[in-house]
Amino acid sequence: MRYLGVGPEDLMRHTGIGEKDFVPVEPQPFDGRIFAVDGSNIKVCDLSVAKANRIRAGYVVYRGRRRERTVVTCDDLFVADRRAYMEWFREPLERLNIDIDLSGLRGSELERLSTYFRELQEYVALDAALSESEKGDLVLYDGGFAIWKDRPFGKVVAEIIERASKRGVDLLGVSKSTTISWGEISMPLVYHLSRLGKSLLPGRAWYVDLNGKNVHPDLQEERWQGSIYIVLFHPMGDRAFRVDVPSYMNGRVASVLSKAAAFSGSSESPGYPHALFRAHHDLKLSSHDGEMSWFRVMDAMAKRYQVSMKDLRSAMDYHEILEITG
Numbered sequence: 001m002r003y004l005g006v007g008p009e010d011l012m013r014h015t016g017i018g019e020k021d022f023v024p025v026e027p028q029p030f031d032g033r034i035f036a037v038d039g040s041n042i043k044v045c046d047l048s049v050a051k052a053n054r055i056r057a058g059y060v061v062y063r064g065r066r067r068e069r070t071v072v073t074c075d076d077l078f079v080a081d082r083r084a085y086m087e088w089f090r091e092p093l094e095r096l097n098i099d100i101d102l103s104g105l106r107g108s109e110l111e112r113l114s115t116y117f118r119e120l121q122e123y124v125a126l127d128a129a130l131s132e133s134e135k136g137d138l139v140l141y142d143g144g145f146a147i148w149k150d151r152p153f154g155k156v157v158a159e160i161i162e163r164a165s166k167r168g169v170d171l172l173g174v175s176k177s178t179t180i181s182w183g184e185i186s187m188p189l190v191y192h193l194s195r196l197g198k199s200l201l202p203g204r205a206w207y208v209d210l211n212g213k214n215v216h217p218d219l220q221e222e223r224w225q226g227s228i229y230i231v232l233f234h235p236m237g238d239r240a241f242r243v244d245v246p247s248y249m250n251g252r253v254a255s256v257l258s259k260a261a262a263f264s265g266s267s268e269s270p271g272y273p274h275a276l277f278r279a280h281h282d283l284k285l286s287s288h289d290g291e292m293s294w295f296r297v298m299d300a301m302a303k304r305y306q307v308s309m310k311d312l313r314s315a316m317d318y319h320e321i322l323e324i325t326g
Contacts (some may be wrong), residue, residue, distance in 0.1 A: 015214050023254065034061070035130075037141045041056070055075075055077075078114055089117065
């Protein structure tokens with residue numbers, strides 16, 4: 001059967017992934033807790049020379065199928081201003097007790113600064129979840145770990161992984177989307193492996209280790225000491241997910257994936273770890289959140305600087321004016 005114009009034989013020939021690489025996953029319930037970490041951001045206003053975004057991050061805690069609570073570690077307005085953004089990053093780094101050189105942020109686009117700040121707040125939430133975790137618990141992070149050495153907070157990721165290893169907890173980075181592709185013309189690897197795996201192992205969950213396979217980009221060993229897997233967590237899931245596994249779990253990856261698979265069959269999100277589903281929805285910022293933050297920002301600026309709403313609107317990027325009046 002062909003998918004998006006190519007057949008399974010094309011995928012296997014180009015990537016080197018064969019039937020033997022699809023390893024069945026047997027769900028393995030356990031008594032520990034599951035922590036799921038996520039974050040969200042939404043644009044509040046754009047003044048051309050500065051951009052304001054509301055950032056939220058935190059984690060949920062489950063024991064089996066029972067949700068214990070949701071913890072919000074950050075819910076704040078971040079203002080990306082080239083002259084005054086450094087202080088925003090220092091506070092979360094102090095919470096992490098990690099000292100890094102922030103000079104690499106200079107020259108970043110304003111919108112990218114907001115992305116970096118959200119990323120850092122997610123690491124704060126991840127570290128908070130780890131601090132609460134106990135040996136044998138499972139910690140799920142919404143995102144990847146593999147391509148971090150070239151990122152501003154590579155040292156932060158390395159330290160968090162080291163802390164997870166010392167606590168004896170299992171840590172997985174589960175990505176909802178990925179740029180990993182295959183073929184002479186880039187084609188989505190996860191999509192094609194999902195279809196192929198379902199035909200080879202019908203009614204089974206499975207995983208594929210991408211180590212040594214001909215897929216791209218950015219999977220060089222020197223940039224990542226762990227492993228990257230494509231995982232179908234539940235037979236009823238429509239798609240598989242990219243999962244980054246730090247190297248300290250080498251030799252027991254199958255067991256860790258089995259833990260996540262045991263709690264990935266809810267009717268709300270079949271095939272996706274339910275704790276991550278709940279974290280996404282509990283921490284998601286809506287358009288209404290953005291609008292309310294916009295009104296509060298405009299009101300605060302008008303009071304502080306004694307300017308009219310007309311003057312504030314004239315200072316905005318005109319794209320924003322069109323959005324407001326549309």
